[in-house]
Amino acid sequence: MTTQAEIDAIRAETIAPQSLFIDGKQVAGSAEPMGVTSPIDGSDLTTIANATSAEVDLAVASARAAFNDGRWSNLPPAARKKILFAIADGIEADALALSILGIRDNGTEFAMAYKAEAGSAAGTFRYYAEAIDKVSGEIAPTASNTLGLVHHEPVGVVGAIIPWNFPLMIGAWKLAPALAAGNSVVLKPAETASLSLLHLAEIASAAGLPDGVFNVVTGDGRIAGDALARSMDVDVLAFTGSGVTGRKLLEASAQSNLKRVYLELGGKSPNIVFADAPDLDQAAKVSAAGIFRNSGQVCVAGSRLLVERSIHDDFVAALKQHAEALRVGDPLDLETQIGAVNSERQLAGNLSLTATAIKEGAEVITGGARILGQTGGTYMAPTILQNVLRTNTVFRSEVFGPVLAVTPFDSEEEAISLANDSDLGLAAGVWTANLSRAHRMIRAVQAGVVHVNTYGGADNTVPLGGHKQSGNGSDKSLHALSKYTNLKTAWIQL
Numbered sequence: 295m296t297t298q299a300e301i302d303a304i305r306a307e308t309i310a311p312q313s314l315f316i317d318g319k320q321v322a323g324s325a326e327p328m329g330v331t332s333p334i335d336g337s338d339l340t341t342i343a344n345a346t347s348a349e350v351d352l353a354v355a356s357a358r359a360a361f362n363d364g365r366w367s368n369l370p371p372a373a374r375k376k377i378l379f380a381i382a383d384g385i386e387a388d389a390l391a392l393s394i395l396g397i398r399d400n401g402t403e404f405a406m407a408y409k410a411e412a413g414s415a416a417g418t419f420r421y422y423a424e425a426i427d428k429v430s431g432e433i434a435p436t437a438s439n440t441l442g443l444v445h446h447e448p449v450g451v452v453g454a455i456i457p458w459n460f461p462l463m464i465g466a467w468k469l470a471p472a473l474a475a476g477n478s479v480v481l482k483p484a485e486t487a488s489l490s491l492l493h494l495a496e497i498a499s500a501a502g503l504p505d506g507v508f509n510v511v512t513g514d515g516r517i518a519g520d521a522l523a524r525s526m527d528v529d530v531l532a533f534t535g536s537g538v539t540g541r542k543l544l545e546a547s548a549q550s551n552l553k554r555v556y557l558e559l560g561g562k563s564p565n566i567v568f569a570d571a572p573d574l575d576q577a578a579k580v581s582a583a584g585i586f587r588n589s590g591q592v593c594v595a596g597s598r599l600l601v602e603r604s605i606h607d608d609f610v611a612a613l614k615q616h617a618e619a620l621r622v623g624d625p626l627d628l629e630t631q632i633g634a635v636n637s638e639r640q641l642a643g644n645l646s647l648t649a650t651a652i653k654e655g656a657e658v659i660t661g662g663a664r665i666l667g668q669t670g671g672t673y674m675a676p677t678i679l680q681n682v683l684r685t686n687t688v689f690r691s692e693v694f695g696p697v698l699a700v701t702p703f704d705s706e707e708e709a710i711s712l713a714n715d716s717d718l719g720l721a722a723g724v725w726t727a728n729l730s731r732a733h734r735m736i737r738a739v740q741a742g743v744v745h746v747n748t749y750g751g752a753d754n755t756v757p758l759g760g761h762k763q764s765g766n767g768s769d770k771s772l773h774a775l776s777k778y779t780n781l782k783t784a785w786i787q788l
């Protein structure tokens with residue numbers, strides 16, 4: 295059990311200015327570094343390098359050289375597996391320091407970050423380490439005078455562009471299967487969440503990952519991220535972030551080498567509560583957590599609550615109670631349940647969308663404002679808006695903050711129609727004790743994951759990917775390996 299004293303000792307440490315990580319070494323960036331501001335109290339934490347496109351090219355060249363000479367790609371899978379296990383061990387050994395570093399950078403509450411960041415990343419490395427010597431190629435059922443073999447080959451160099459809400463967890467979702475399959479990786483963390491991923495590169499190197507196989511280029515997405523997306527030598531780009539950036543990446547691919555681009559672009563996920571839910575108070579409690587944890591900065595957050603009209607008022611009252619009971623504050627205080635919003639920019643966006651919702655007729659049930667301003671940090675009260683119509687901006691646009699939009703429905707058909715009235719389709723929740731209805735809803739709701747009588751929660755065994763404009767290609771599970779491999783056929787005349 296972690297104590298407050300342990301956390302306080304680590305958080306007091308100063309963080310040295312950070313370099314790029316290229317070819318197994320720290321490389322000082324040539325451009326003016328970027329400041330890192332802590333969302334906890336607005337203090338200056340340190341600086342990160344602002345990689346130029348030439349420095350990104352250097353990282354890609356290092357990854358390509360490592361791939362081509364086979365120092366990683368040609369190792370037997372069992373040998374790669376050992377090193378991936380050692381990386382997982384390294385993450386676990388350093389879990390507390392890694393989590394605190396990440397929280398000082400991005401503001402996620404400790405309880406969530408410790409489990410969902412370091413804990414989850416270690417688990418992901420283990421999952422793909424275990425998998426990699428158990429996936430085989432195929433012998434095709436051809437005529438007896440021919441032999442058709444299907445190989446799964448690594449693609450070569452993978453570019454990974456990572457968001458700031460769960461850098462280690464999402465970084466590991468891309469990195470671990472890409473490395474397990476034998477690829478080299480150049481990873482670009484978000485401007486406001488680079489520190490834990492830079493530390494991960496050191497852990498991987500110490501675990502025996504050969505130089506050049508995993509490079510980290512920090513800095514401005516529009517420069518470093520764009521250079522990675524436009525590189526002629528990156529074979530696959532794996533991205534999690536906004537739809538605006540996702541579109542730019544597809545354009546960059548089209549304008550460069552037609553690299554495959556996998557996108558996970560967030561959602562506006564409906565959480566649908568029927569009057570016949572097994573336990574309405576539990577549903578209210580889990581629904582509150584499903585939108586408010588990590589200040590709503592969760593791609594699968596249940597941000598649209600669709601609730602059957604007969605229970606609407608009681609359910610919203612219960613939800614308000616649970617929301618107001620959540621302790622928002624310093625994410626490194628063990629008593630805190632909801633930490634800081636990632637940045638001033640993000641908080642301003644949350645408040646602006648809330649103001650628009652009110653202008654369009656929504657009623658604030660609780661929250662709606664910045665809080666704890668005296669700390670210098672960026673905090674927002676859990677916010678519930680009711681009377682939200684399907685035509686309203688807050689019904690359609692992802693807030694990516696602690697803002698829940700509530701809309702009543704009268705029938706299962708109307709619930710489905712409201713749920714699917716979105717360009718996005720990442721996640722959904724359905725609360726009902728009726729098994730047939732649950733299965734009907736799973737089929738009818740357009741989303742990559744449908745939670746039933748819970749919201750959120752998953753493990754490495756199941757894929758996570760978006761339908762509609764929430765993206766393409768899934769993270770996690772054995773399916774993710776196919777993103778980082780090419781099929782190659784051998785056709786042999788006997």
Ligand code: ADP
Pocket residue numbers: 455456457458482483484485513514515516517518519520523534535536537538539540542543
């Ligand atoms: P958000 O708006 O929530 O910060 P973004 O999509 O802008 O989401 O950021 C996700 C990741 O994409 C970050 O690592 C960011 O640096 C990167 N990024 C931002 N703009 C670009 C771009 N034009 N090209 C490539 N990567 C980018």
